[in-house]
Amino acid sequence: MLQIKNVSQSFGDNVVLDDVSIVITKGEIIGLVAPNGTGKTTLLNIIMNFLSPDSGEVTYNEKLDYSTKKKEIQMRRHLSFLPEIDDLYGELTGMEHLNYYARLWNQSTKEVQPIVDRLNMAHYVKNPVKTYSLGMRQRLCFALLLAADTDVMLMDEVMNGLDPDNVDLLTSELIKLKEQGKIILIASHLLNNLDLYADRVLFLKDGQVALETHNSEQKKELYLKVLIPEKEYELLKTENQLPEGARYIASALLCLPLTGMNSTEVGKWTSFFYSKGYTETTIGKIGSSEWYNELYTND
Amino acid sequence: MKAYLNFEGKLFLKNAKNKLMFLVFFVFLLLIVFFIYIRDVGNIEHTVYREMNNNRIAVSTLSAGTYEDPEQSEFFDKLYSQQQLVAGQDVALRFENDEWLTEASLELADLQIELHKYEQLDELDDDLQEIVPSMHQAQTNRAFYSYIEEEALPIMENRESAAGFLMTFYDSFGIAAFLFLLLFSGSIISADFEHQTMVKGYPLTYERKTASKIAIYTVASFLSIVVLTAAFTGGLALLTETGHFNYPMVLYQSGSYDAVSLSAYAIRYFLYLFVLSLHVISLATFLNTLTRNMYATLFAGLFLYALPFFIQIESAVWQWLPVQFYNVYHVLSGESAYLTGQSDLSYLYGIGNLLIWGIGFIACIYMYQSIVSQKNQSRSKTAAIENT
Numbered sequence: 001m002l003q004i005k006n007v008s009q010s011f012g013d014n015v016v017l018d019d020v021s022i023v024i025t026k027g028e029i030i031g032l033v034a035p036n037g038t039g040k041t042t043l044l045n046i047i048m049n050f051l052s053p054d055s056g057e058v059t060y061n062e063k064l065d066y067s068t069k070k071k072e073i074q075m076r077r078h079l080s081f082l083p084e085i086d087d088l089y090g091e092l093t094g095m096e097h098l099n100y101y102a103r104l105w106n107q108s109t110k111e112v113q114p115i116v117d118r119l120n121m122a123h124y125v126k127n128p129v130k131t132y133s134l135g136m137r138q139r140l141c142f143a144l145l146l147a148a149d150t151d152v153m154l155m156d157e158v159m160n161g162l163d164p165d166n167v168d169l170l171t172s173e174l175i176k177l178k179e180q181g182k183i184i185l186i187a188s189h190l191l192n193n194l195d196l197y198a199d200r201v202l203f204l205k206d207g208q209v210a211l212e213t214h215n216s217e218q219k220k221e222l223y224l225k226v227l228i229p230e231k232e233y234e235l236l237k238t239e240n241q242l243p244e245g246a247r248y249i250a251s252a253l254l255c256l257p258l259t260g261m262n263s264t265e266v267g268k269w270t271s272f273f274y275s276k277g278y279t280e281t282t283i284g285k286i287g288s289s290e291w292y293n294e295l296y297t298n299d
Numbered sequence: 300m301k302a303y304l305n306f307e308g309k310l311f312l313k314n315a316k317n318k319l320m321f322l323v324f325f326v327f328l329l330l331i332v333f334f335i336y337i338r339d340v341g342n343i344e345h346t347v348y349r350e351m352n353n354n355r356i357a358v359s360t361l362s363a364g365t366y367e368d369p370e371q372s373e374f375f376d377k378l379y380s381q382q383q384l385v386a387g388q389d390v391a392l393r394f395e396n397d398e399w400l401t402e403a404s405l406e407l408a409d410l411q412i413e414l415h416k417y418e419q420l421d422e423l424d425d426d427l428q429e430i431v432p433s434m435h436q437a438q439t440n441r442a443f444y445s446y447i448e449e450e451a452l453p454i455m456e457n458r459e460s461a462a463g464f465l466m467t468f469y470d471s472f473g474i475a476a477f478l479f480l481l482l483f484s485g486s487i488i489s490a491d492f493e494h495q496t497m498v499k500g501y502p503l504t505y506e507r508k509t510a511s512k513i514a515i516y517t518v519a520s521f522l523s524i525v526v527l528t529a530a531f532t533g534g535l536a537l538l539t540e541t542g543h544f545n546y547p548m549v550l551y552q553s554g555s556y557d558a559v560s561l562s563a564y565a566i567r568y569f570l571y572l573f574v575l576s577l578h579v580i581s582l583a584t585f586l587n588t589l590t591r592n593m594y595a596t597l598f599a600g601l602f603l604y605a606l607p608f609f610i611q612i613e614s615a616v617w618q619w620l621p622v623q624f625y626n627v628y629h630v631l632s633g634e635s636a637y638l639t640g641q642s643d644l645s646y647l648y649g650i651g652n653l654l655i656w657g658i659g660f661i662a663c664i665y666m667y668q669s670i671v672s673q674k675n676q677s678r679s680k681t682a683a684i685e686n687t
Contacts, residue, residue, distance in 0.1 A: 082496075088497070091314060103302030103305075104302045104306075
């Protein structure tokens with residue numbers, strides 16, 4: 001279990017994290033969502049102890065923290081951080097990087113080749129990193145975490161520069177890691193993709209967790225979603241009695257909860273919207289991108 | 300730890316800057332060959348001929364009256380004898396008589412040592428003073444020719460062989476060794492700043508990382524120099540001739556000049572170079588930790604290297620500074636001791652001094668890092684206490 005306890009961090013007058021507490025259990029993937037410069041990377045840096053927080057602490061399994069050098073090294077044996085693609089060593093090959101990470105975290109280098117095969121890296125991994133494209137480097141960075149095979153993995157924009165096929169590939173790998181019981185924190189802007197594997201998504205705003213969505217609960221909460229401009233929504237609201245629990249998100253999306261509605265009622269509302277000319281109607285959960293719009297669009 | 304050592308070793312060998320350094324070193328070795336073959340460096344015939352001419356010109360400036368002065372005549376007789384002995388060396392060379400040359404050279408060296416006992420030497424004009432080599436040079440020559448006589452070795456008239464190349468290498472690389480080592484290690488710590496998200500996350504303490512880096516850089520830069528030099532010397536032996544590896548090299552030790560064979564000198568030279576490598580790498584790590592910048596590290600290192608060329612202070616503290624020992628050849632040949640008048644500036648003392656200072660630099664790095672880390676940890680502890 002990874003615990004982030006009352007962490008605060010300011011840079012001058014700018015409060016980036018304000019008393020943030022998060023508990024992450026085994027086999028859980030947490031998505032961190034926020035616009036640029038609002039604390040995602042800072043939080044990951046604090047978890048790795050790359051940055052000492054103004055207050056608060058990070059513990060692993062309630063025994064390890066960063067209070068002594070010995071404990072810090074023990075912590076690091078359980079944690080790994082997705083390297084930035086520019087931080088790779090251009091003169092070395094991908095294979096050299098992978099073998100190094102495996103050895104450094106006391107894993108068997110025999111596991112490296114299967115990782116290479118799974119991530120379709122075999123055709124380039126023996127070339128120097130300086131010859132790699134952005135996507136190739138990104139896959140290598142992800143593969144390094146698989147080679148280190150630590151209990152906790154932190155990833156900042158892991159899908160950056162990947163084509164859709166590779167996004168799917170890494171998504172399936174993340175789901176496998178979750179099944180193996182890994183604790184994974186991912187800061188990402190690919191919100192629809194995040195919904196595919198994240199158990200919880202934390203939205204940071206004004207230094208705090210402004211919203212936390214749970215994927216398991218969301219799956220049960222389906223909505224009839226329709227795009228309606230704000231002025232027309234106001235009119236619609238006065239003319240019609242909207243069902244209880246209806247939400248109007250990001251000044252654009254009306255969401256009517258399907259809980260308690262029968263198929264006739266769903267059909268009635270769909271026909272109603274269609275007759276009014278609102279043809280973009282879908283059924284589904286409220287996704288991270290919709291919550292993102294709700295929280296940050298008007299900022 | 301082993302994984303980190305392997306990785307750093309690979310990085311050292313594949314690093315673009317280091318590859319350039321290997322190339323520069325190779326060009327440096329080629330330049331030595333150029334100077335031997337094209338500019339006749341170390342050609343004994345040319346050297347003796349030049350000395351003979353200088354002697355002839357300088358002695359011809361003396362007036363007849365000088366010899367008639369009873370107080371001066373003894374000294375000037377010896378100056379005249381010097382001219383004759385140099386001429387004798389030239390004749391011996393022409394007749395290719397090594398025994399004669401050795402005898403003349405030994406006699407000349409003894410005479411030159413004796414000349415330094417006369418006060419009149421300091422009163423000579425520049426041209427005449429120049430023909431009398433320094434006490435250091437005279438003693439070096441005496442040790443050199445004594446060894447040749449004892450071992451009955453043939454005279455190496457030029458350095459156009461592997462052994463001759465190695466002799467010239469010792470002279471020239473001794474001056475440049477510090478600079479090469481500094482260039483190898485100028486970014487030893489700051490290079491990691493370009494790979495922060497990898498390096499910072501390693502499950503290794505700063506102390507272990509730094510110790511590994513110093514070990515790898517010391518061994519790798521030293522071995523690079525040794526292997527390249529050995530390969531180049533070997534190649535030259537195949538292309539030209541091997542030469543005499545039992546030829547003498549003069550080593551200055553605790554006030555005396557002793558000649559040892561070229562191969563025995565190589566062991567001492569490379570041992571000193573290894574200790575210097577450890578010292579320079581530790582110094583560069585220390586400077587790089589403080590400045591966090593490669594150029595600032597190189598500048599500070601160059602400043603320290605150049606210091607003895609500009610300043611010589613007669614004090615015990617100055618004598619203890621390692622900057623005096625950065626020029627390998629000057630220390631081993633005794634030139635540093637002669638120029639500074641400090642007989643302690645010698646081989647064994649240099650090894651000890653460089654080692655102690657090197658360990659001192661490592662201790663300073665650890666102390667500095669410990670202060671930084673304690674600050675960070677006390678912040679974490681305070682935060683933890685506040686939370687409970």
